[in-house]
Structures are given as C-alpha cells and as structure tokens.
Amino acid sequence: MNFDLSDEQKMLGEQARALLADMSPYDRLRTLIDSDAEWDEPLWRALADMGFLGAAIPEEHGGLGLGSLDLGVIMEALGAANAAVPFMSSIVLAAEAIRLAGSEAQRAAWLPRLASGEVVATFAYAEGPGPVFATGATLKAGRLSGCKSPVADAGIADLAVVLVEGGHFALVELNQPAVKRTRLDSFDQLRPHYRIDFEGAAAEPMPGIFMLERLVDQAAVQAAFEAVGAADACLRMARDYAMDRQIFGRPLGGFQAIKHKLADVAVATELARSNAYYGGWAAESSPDDLPAAAAAARLSGIRCFEMAARENLQVHGGIGYTFEANCHFYYRRERMLAVHLGNRAFWADRLLNAEPGSQVKAA
Template structure:
C-alpha cells in the first residue's frame, strides 16, 4: 500500500513551492513584522487569491477547484514552509471547513463562492481566554438572532470580514455566522509573540447572527472541525520544521571554525540527526492524518491528535535547534531563525495546545481499545 502523495499532488506542491519562494520570501514576512500597521501582507494575499488556492478543497458547484483535502494538505505544507503572513488558515481551514461541514446548502451557495473570490476573509471565534473552549463555561451567548460576548484571541480577527462564533444557546452551544462589518461589533488588535499572524479581541454587543447548523450542535461541530483543522495545521508545522532543518544543515556546511565546517563536529551532527528523525516521525503521522481527513475515516480523531502532537514537537524542536546550530548569529534580529521559532510557538497553541491533544489521543485510543 502506497501512502505517498500522487504525482499530480507532488507537482502541485512543487509549483506552490516555486511560487511562494519567489513571491513570499522572508523579506515579505519581515515587512509585516516590522510594520505595526500591517496585519498581513496584502500583496501576497492577493496573489494567493488569484492562484485559486482558497478554493482548493471547495467543490466546483460552489465556485471552488474541487481538488480535495489531500491537495489542501500539500499547499498547507508549503504555506508553513514559507511562513506566509496571510489569513489563509483562518479563512480556509477554519471558516470554509466549518461552512462545508455544518452549513446549510443555501449558506454554502451564498458564502463559499465569496471565499474563493477573496471577498470574504473568515475567522473562527471560539476562545474566551486561556484554556480550551468549554461549552459549560461559555460567556458569549446567542439568543437566536443576536450575539453578545467577548472573544479573545481571535486569529486574523482584525482583518476578517466574517466570523463563525462558538456561542452558548440555551443549555448547549451553537455556531453562529456574524458579519464583522455589521452593527454591534467592536474589534481591537492583540499583541502576540508572532505579529506576522495577527490576532484581535472581538466584542459582540447584540450583533446580528445567523446559526450554522442546528441549535445546540455547536460543541459537536466544534470538535469535528478541530480534528480537520489539526491535520492541516500539522502540515504547516511540518513545512516549517523541514525548512528549519534545511537552514541548519546549510549553515553547518558553510560555517567554518578551527579550519573546518562545524557540521563535522559530532554535537552538530547529533542535532541535525535528531531534527531529521523528529521530522520524519511527524511526516508519517501527518500522512496518516491526511488519509483519515480525505476519506472521512472513523480514525480521524486519533489520526488528527497524533499528527498534531508529532508536528508540534518536531517544529518546536527544529526551530530551537536551528537557532542553536547558528550559534551567536542565530539569536540576532538579522538572521531568519527567530521567524520560524515565533511561528512554531504560535502554531503549537492554535486549535488547542499539546496537552489538550494528548488527552484527545488517549481518549481516542481508549475508545478504540474498548470497541
């Protein structure tokens, strides 16, 4: 059995890498990092929209390319490798997938074509502070027509045009679509370790909302969405981890100390070897997750948790050891190592921190063994 991507999917990945290598360099990333007025790189975003990537996994009847989740996974890996400073994940992984899995046919026909065209930039507002969103503790409420409450932090919440909000409704929770340019919405930027992916606090004060899915199904929809998002974010982490290994290896070959490349030192060899092993473990788990995601397999909760944990560990380790391999240079502002370290720390907590995914993996395995 071959778990590798097809030749067409590898071609897509190669073309995406060439495009991002030319149009989304670390210089573009630094433009956003160094300019507090920028929430993302508008030029890169417009080109991503023109490439049609927002519609990669959106069916053709809604204006998308209709390629599938495997193709989205390979693009996600390249986006992570390039540190793309754009609201791609918020719009495609969270917003679009929530609509695809929970939205009505009318909502899909109305909203998904606008996602593909770039007219809608989406975000997902579940968090109300530290910790995993708990339906029993939600303070944001939906009364059937309006939303009130505060969500923080919301990734890309300052640039998004629409949000899907996890809100308490009755004794349960629901997903609610809110136009962020409408009445009753106040937003302000929130500072984080990683300014190239902006975050915001969004306050809803009787903002008009439209339910996504049935009333009270929000918790189930949120759990299902997180499994799908986890695999896609894991591929972004995998792309970043591989790039860190490449950077460290290249520097170890070109940096000379005492008349020979530092890559000849056993300590450096061990760093690079361990980075490689962790990356390969992460890739194996990500491929498992991609299979489960693309086939809607019953193993998706287990595969999502495994890919998320392995990729988080690999990216954090690779970004850290990349800095260490670069030595004194690695800690400077001029070297790009810190860009990857920042992104690794951010992605590790998006859609749930590793502790949460460890608990999910244990629960999934317990259910599997009890069956």
C-alpha cells in the same frame, strides 16, 4: 499500498512552493513587520488567482473540490515559507465550518467569496483562560453577545464563525457597530490576534450540529502539515549554515554534536510527516480513525517544529537571535502554533480518549 503523494499532489506542492519563493522571501517578511502590516495582501490575491484558496471548497461553490491531503500539501508549503496570510483562519477553519454546518443558502452566499479571496473569515472559539473551545457567547433572537479572545486574523476578517452556547456555530459579519475589535500583543508579528466583543451583534445561526470535533480534528491535521513544512525549512536552514560556517578550520557541520542535532530533527520531522499523511487519509477515507490520527499528527507536529525551531537557533548561535537572521520567524510561529487549537496536554488527552477506529476494531 502506496504511501507516497500522487503526481498531481506533487505538482500542486511544486506550484505552491514556486509562488511562495517568488512572492514571500524573508526580506518580504521583514518589510511586513517593519510596516506593521497585518498580512501579505498581494500574496493572498495571488493564492486566490492560482486557485489555492478554493482547493478544498466544493466545485459547486467555486472551489476545486480537492481533499484533505491536497490541502495539506498547500499548508506544508505555506508553513515552509512562514507566509503571512490567514489561510488557516479563513480556509481551513471558517470555510470548512460553513461547509460542514452551514445551510445551503449560507454555503452559496459565502463559500464562493472565500474561494475567490474576496472575503476573509476567521473562527472565534476561545474566551481567554479556561476551556480551549469555550461556549459562553450567547445567540438569542438573531443577536450575539459575548467576548472571544484571542481570535487569529480578526483585524482583516470580514466574517466570523463563532462558537456559541450549546456547541453551535453562528455567522457574524464583523463590519458592524455592535462588534468591537481590539488588537492584542502577539509574539508572532505575522499572525496578529484580537479580542472581539459582541454587543448584540446581528448574527445567523448555522443549522449543522455536533460538527465541532470533526472541524477541529481536520484543522489539527492541517496544522500538522504546516508544522512539518516549517520544521523542514528550519532543518534546511540549519544544515546550510552548518555547512558554510567555518570553525577551528573546518565546517561547523563536520562536528558530531551538530550532526546528531540535525539528525534528531530530521527523524522527528519525518515521523510528523508520516502522521500528517495518515491524518489526511483518515479525514478523507476513514472518519472513525480521524480523532486518534488527528491527535497523533498534532502532537508529533508540535514536537518536530519545537525541536527544529530551537535547534536552528542553537546551530546559528548568537546571530540566530538577531532580526537580520531568519531563525526568529520560525521560532515565533512555532510558539504560536504550539497553543493554537489547544496545547500539547489538550491533544494528549484527546489521543488517550479517542475511540478506537476501524484498524483497532478489525484487529
């Protein structure tokens, strides 16, 4: 059994990392924050030109038709760069929701435009405090009413897939008078969130049913890949600083306590990477195993990124908390990702309640 990525997947990752290193350095992130930009639009266009936005979209709808592991390779690179793009919202969640639950007409209308980057979409599932995936919004006679908050990337989105009563999805174009968007204060300045009020907005029902859990499980795997990429970037940043920083006449990294910190982060990151790979495989090849695999990947991803972001700050010391240092980009993203799609307790419950998959049944 081969536990490694294929040569094609490794090449895909190298291409993504090269593009991001060129177009999204840390100084670029600071410029975006200083200008109060909601996203890095030139980077989004470049990702579209390289075909990354259409990686998991079927070929008949303008994509490349690749699998979950291929998409994960891209997500890992985006996480490492802390990229300010709506890839999770538009591609991982909204585009996949349309592929799973949309009619053929809806797929034909929207998936090619999402793959090309012409349209940005988001997935609106929360309704403030309460259930993570709330169904209070109502769709009657083609009109959507209710409130969704917080909704990631809603300020730049043209389209939303909205979770409505009964656990169904609805498609809503956001540029209409009956949709009101209000920007919220966000700890992660590079991934803004909004409150969206629907006041009888025109909307289309999506015919696919019982697709929420599969969509969320697949997105959890991709969130794990993003966390792994970011954790690895934190580890490398802390290692490089520890090797360069001199204290008491020797490199900071020469002290055993620092070595132990970084070793613990490395172990947690490799465990999370292994779980993410398994989740990607299950999404493609073993749907029965996906619920447990996704929950395990999500939990280990939360843990490794939290540990890496915090230890990176600690290794840097006081300078790590300044805007001029780069640690805060990852700490902010980690705090946001820790609750996106449900927090640690939510995913621990899903892991405990997951129906045994084929491995358990075979045993």
